Amino acid sequence: MSFTGAVKTFGSVRAVDGIDLEMAGGETVALLGRNGAGKSTAISLLLGLNEPDEGVVRLFGAAPEEAARAGRVGAMLQDGRPVPRVTVGELVGFVARTYPAPMPVAEALELAGIAELAGRRVDRLSGGQTQRVRFAVALIGNPALIVLDEPTAALDVEARYAFWDSMRAYARRGHTVLFSTHYLEEADANADRIVVIDRGRIVADGSGEQLRRSAGGNLVVFDLAGRSTEGLTLLPGVVSVEVRGDRARLRTEDSDATVIALAGMGAVRGLEVAPASLDDAFLALTSGSSNVLERV
Amino acid sequence: MAVTGVVWEYLRLEVRRTLRDTGFVIGGVAMPVAMYLLFTNLGDGDDSGWKTASMVGMAAYGAMNSALNTGAGVAEDRSTGWLRQLRITPMTPRQVVIGRALTGAVTVLPALVAVLAAGGLVNGVRLDLWKWAAIALLLWLGSIPFTLLGLGNGYRLTAQTTGVANMACNLVLAVVGGLWFPLALFPEWLRSLSAYTPTNRFAQLGTAVADGHAPTLGTVLVLSLWLLAFGSYAVTSYRRTARTV
Known part of the structure; x- marks a missing residue:
């Protein structure tokens, strides 16, 4: 997956302002940034939901739409509300049948930790359960890349830990995972590599340890x-x-x-x-002080 | 035939979701039946001509109501992000639209069949078997323009305004088109206006068959024009929002 000079503007706002990024297979990468830093826009470009105004975004060497058509991508989008009037099993089963080589529904539900909810209606679940259903929808197709946009934004602490356990179990199978978050600890604990994005630009890229040192x-x-x-x-x-x-x-x-x-x-x-804590590193990286940026 | 397979799966999912919608079952299926039985049994109750005409009118009304409801489903799926989620799956936008339109075609049937059944079983409407079949088929095909109108609303408007727009289209078209009350009750000017509405011509597809002859050329012509108009409306609405879904 790669971004080359990608720019996306909404009106006068440059939501993504020239991003260059490459990702290798099997990596778990965190896209870390404050609210409004450009994470979701970058993800929508990556998934082909939006087209960059400038630059090129490629997924598995092809346009993002083509990668999606080939069933190589799964995603959990932000602000998705539960699909009304379907059961968990029906929903996940349907999405499975749109992919060329999905995993068994029972296996996906097991991985997402919702095996016992298969017969329940999606619109009658708790916030944490809904989030896990959406995780199951993202991974059911057995895609090479799974993208999670702020997957734990609305969860309480316990649900959050449970969610990351599931995510790491999935990543261990050799899948590439990209997730966005504004929680430092989440990025540090769950990703091999942290990409810090601020005002539409990448300001740092490395392991948690490297970021700590760079700051x-x-x-x-x-x-x-x-x-x-x-x-x-x-x-x-x-x-x-x-x-x-x-x-x-x-x-x-x-x-x-x-x-x-x-x-x-x-x-x-x-x-x-x-x-220095990762918090300090993050603050230093996103405060815009140029002496820090040059070092990274 | 993987393509048709995915559309078929999508159709099954969406039909199931529609039939689980209590509002759809009560407002879209039970209501036209109840209105038909009410309107035809309030008076002395043995005007068989009105029982047949009203049966066709109410079946048409029920079919239009369900057809418009397809658009409400689209608006809902846009607001929940479900259509956006589908764009990440291997399904193509074309398959999604075809699946939705087919869903509209299928979900029109319950109201249509229920009103015709109420006519035959409760009100004792007697027609030749081929006439029943022809009426059902023509009303089914004739509902396509209304599905397109609903899809146009659903792709263009928010979930809330789609509901309001559909209701407004529904009421105005039903009343002015003469689906609820006989045209004979209308003043002259409204009667001549009514002849140009899609709903009036829609019902005429059925009444013509009930009277034993084919729909007139004028009926086919007016309906075709509306099909074209609503079809273009649906296409422009879709183009306008498809990229932001």
């Missing part, structure tokens, strides 16, 4: 005690500066050098040194 390995936090933040970005090792309350948070690639410099300034008050 500055450590965090040095200390009380400003009224001191101005001027000059802090120039300290050795410092990648970015953020102030929360009266505490300055310096992301740094060399915390030793940063701390020594701070000590030289007499600024050591309530000092803390900690590894």
Whole structure:
């Protein structure tokens, strides 16, 4: 699957603003970004539901529509509401028969964790159950690529864990999975590779560990005690500066050098040194500060 | 024949969904039967000519109602994202549209058959066997323009406005076309207007056969024009929204 210079605008908004991305078979990739970052638009381009204004999107070496016609794609779309007046078994069974080489319905329901709901009507299930039905619909065709657009957006914590268990079980069979999320932990825990998208552009691409490192390995936090933040970005090792309350948070690639410099300034008050979390990495990546972007 | 196989599966699914719709069964099937029995048995009750004419009119009304309902189904499927989901499956847009139109053709039958059955079994309408068959067949074929009108509404409008638009089309066409009340009750100007409505000509397909002759050329001509008009409406509506479904 590949995006080459893909652009999609809605009015004056460049929802997808020049994306270049390649995905290999068997990978589980997370598309991570805030709401409105362009995740869903990118996915609609990938699935052929929308056409890019510029650039090219290919799926298995063909146009996305053709890949869909060949039964190589399954998807769980965002904002899908349950199909009224069908049972789970009827719905999943029907979708199976539209694909050339589907898996048995019972197997798909089992994988999605809804084997016992086969006879129930789709429009009379709970939110978590509905989501699993849609997961079963996405995977029933046994497609080479499965795309999940914010699959856990409306789920409670327990349902979310159960869902990811199912997803990982499916990915382990060697299928390629692309999912979008705005939850960092989900991306970190469930994907081999995280692609961070912000304002329609890809700002980072790598494993969770690589992202953590790229955003500055450590965090040095200390009380400003009224001191101005001027000059802090120039300290050795410092990648970015953020102030929360009266505490300055310096992301740094060399915390030793940063701390020594701070000590030289007499600024050591309530000092803390900690590894940067993925949260910090994400904030740094999507804040738009150019020094971070260049490093990635 | 994998193509027809998928359309057949889709047709089965959608017909099943329609028949499970309580609103469809009550409003679309039971209502025309109830109205027919009511309208023909309120008076002295032995005007067999009216019993036959009203049977055809109400069967036509029921068929039109069900045909329009197909469009409501499309609007619903657009709003739930089901049509969007289908675009990711190997089904082609063409197969989806054909499947939907066939669903319309099938779901027209319950109302049609139920009203004719009420005429024959309850109201004692007696016709030759070939006439029953011809009336059913002609009303079935004649419902196609209304399926297209419903699909046009369903592809163009939201689920809510489709419901309202279908109801408005339904009422106006039924009353002005003379499906509910005999045309003889209408003032002269309305009667001449009525002759140009698709519903009036639709019912005439059946009444002509009941009277023992073929539908007139005028009837076929007017219906063909409406078929063309509603067909173009359905196609432009579909083209307008297909890419955003």
